[in-house]
Amino acid sequence: MNCCSPEKQKLIEEIGVHFEKVHNLAPLAARIYVIMILCPNDGHTFDEIISITGASKSSVSTQLNLLMQTNKVEYFTKTGDRRRYFRSSRTYLKNNLLDQLEQVKKDIRLIEKIHDFNAEFNKEKFEKTGGVALLYKEYLIAQKKNLETTIEQMSKITIE
Amino acid sequence: MNCCSPEKQKLIEEIGVHFEKVHNLAPLAARIYVIMILCPNDGHTFDEIISITGASKSSVSTQLNLLMQTNKVEYFTKTGDRRRYFRSSRTYLKNNLLDQLEQVKKDIRLIEKIHDFNAEFNKEKFEKTGGVALLYKEYLIAQKKNLETTIEQMSKITIE
DNA sequence: TGACTAGTTCGGTTAATTCCGAACCAATTG
DNA sequence: CAATTGGTTCGGAATTAACCGAACTAGTCA
Numbered sequence: 001m002n003c004c005s006p007e008k009q010k011l012i013e014e015i016g017v018h019f020e021k022v023h024n025l026a027p028l029a030a031r032i033y034v035i036m037i038l039c040p041n042d043g044h045t046f047d048e049i050i051s052i053t054g055a056s057k058s059s060v061s062t063q064l065n066l067l068m069q070t071n072k073v074e075y076f077t078k079t080g081d082r083r084r085y086f087r088s089s090r091t092y093l094k095n096n097l098l099d100q101l102e103q104v105k106k107d108i109r110l111i112e113k114i115h116d117f118n119a120e121f122n123k124e125k126f127e128k129t130g131g132v133a134l135l136y137k138e139y140l141i142a143q144k145k146n147l148e149t150t151i152e153q154m155s156k157i158t159i160e
Numbered sequence: 161m162n163c164c165s166p167e168k169q170k171l172i173e174e175i176g177v178h179f180e181k182v183h184n185l186a187p188l189a190a191r192i193y194v195i196m197i198l199c200p201n202d203g204h205t206f207d208e209i210i211s212i213t214g215a216s217k218s219s220v221s222t223q224l225n226l227l228m229q230t231n232k233v234e235y236f237t238k239t240g241d242r243r244r245y246f247r248s249s250r251t252y253l254k255n256n257l258l259d260q261l262e263q264v265k266k267d268i269r270l271i272e273k274i275h276d277f278n279a280e281f282n283k284e285k286f287e288k289t290g291g292v293a294l295l296y297k298e299y300l301i302a303q304k305k306n307l308e309t310t311i312e313q314m315s316k317i318t319i320e
Numbered sequence: 321t322g323a324c325t326a327g328t329t330c331g332g333t334t335a336a337t338t339c340c341g342a343a344c345c346a347a348t349t350g
Numbered sequence: 351c352a353a354t355t356g357g358t359t360c361g362g363a364a365t366t367a368a369c370c371g372a373a374c375t376a377g378t379c380a
Contacts, residue, residue, distance in 0.1 A: 011277055015270060021184065022263075026338060038277065046356065056340050061358055063338095082347070082356065093296045103182070110175060117171055117198065131317050136253045139310040143303060150299040157291050186368060206326065216370050221328055223368095242326065242378070 003051045011038060012052075023072070028055050029063040033072055036088035043076060043085025071095050094154045101147045108140050163211045171198060172212075183232070188215050189223040193232055196248035203236060203245025231255050254314045261307045268300050 012034050019030035031053050035044060044052075049060050064086060067073035072092055075084040089095060111133065172194050179190035191213050195204060204212075209220050224246060227233035232252055235244040249255060271293065 059339050093292050132253050142306050146302050219369050
């Protein structure tokens, strides 16, 4: 356990806590994900992950599979080596933006839904906050556009 | 319990589930918040909230206080009426954007931190994903700007 | 003063999350 | 075949989250 530098350990914990919330991951999954992001190219073996995190085989297995199911982590292999080398998905930033895009679309639909509800069941009094809600919707649309163009640009770069 | 229309009940549940995640709230807190957002002007009494949600006094008290501590909910009173009337904060959309702005700033700092870490401890091999990371940072900065201008515009409207 | 109303606090129950160890499987190697 | 390696699966323990009921406080009103 604790096979890497204290600076890295500290970063793993710090960003790990952050990732638990934003990506909605269990503590261990967040740590694993951060480890892969901090060293995205070479890949880590199962045993390396155990060694860095100090967690059990079963926990690492479960969380690692979960990360792969959600396209956050992938693995590659080397000829003549039975082990898998796990790394963060080559497109994890793009995937992240795609997730956020879904979120924004959901938010837009939601704000429309509330508007419709008020228009139907709340006729007389829903005009009061209309101005702010409209601004909010404009913000969401701008945010959607920003996401879309960035995703497109990334697609061009991340051909590989 | 269940004192309002089935359409509203359904909306409360639907948006409630959504709010649990995006605002990181307990199920009951999310329901309460949604109730206030769907009817933001008149305010709801403690007993109305209990009646709509079907939850206990203690749970409602706790979650309601939590919502007030995080500026999502506020209350007003009427002369000669001991009860409080709870409603969503007059500036909850703006507060929401402010929270998101903090998030984005955090993300920018984080991406810089990772960059610094790689520059210091990972010199030779961190150039590979640099292009995508740079795009991502540009996205974050645009997103930050979008938030800031929207917040500013909202401030002008929500003088009240 | 006693009864009522509006809301809070505390202790405990239930349910879900997170993780572990032990047993296991499947491929490889001697 | 037996032993080793790389990883999975299952049952359960420990921790945390979510909620409830009962007892309580602090104002109000008769």
